[in-house]
Amino acid sequence: MAMVKWGRELSVGVPSLDQQHEKILFLLNILQEGLMSGKGKIELGGVLNQLVTATASHIRYEEGLLARAGYGDGPAHHDEHAELMRQYCGISRQYETIGPSVLSLPVMGFLKNSLMTHIRGSDAGYRDCLIANGIQ
């Protein structure tokens, strides 16, 4: 499965948000590399936890900026985040009991695609509003 990499085409125009997106994609790649090289449950679980924690803290931060900018689609954006976190936390809970086999190709594909689709679609949608409101 191909690695996902942050690039300028994913920029949402706010450096702090770009850095957070880049870090989340980086953690996804570390997770995939760990899976492919047969790392154990504890090590992989640590990366999965970092991924979930970084995503949750990014979402809090991003929603704070959207509120500051008075972004009109903020509530819908929040709902999308809540669904993303519900799914990520579900995978993380399953991992605790079942282990690395939870992170099958379809599940890894889901983790990547849901994130990339969100960044390219919904996150790209707030770009002009944040820039117009001087959010850096």
Ligand SMILES: [Fe+2]
């Ligand atoms: Fe978002």
Ligand SMILES: [Fe+2]
């Ligand atoms: Fe985001």
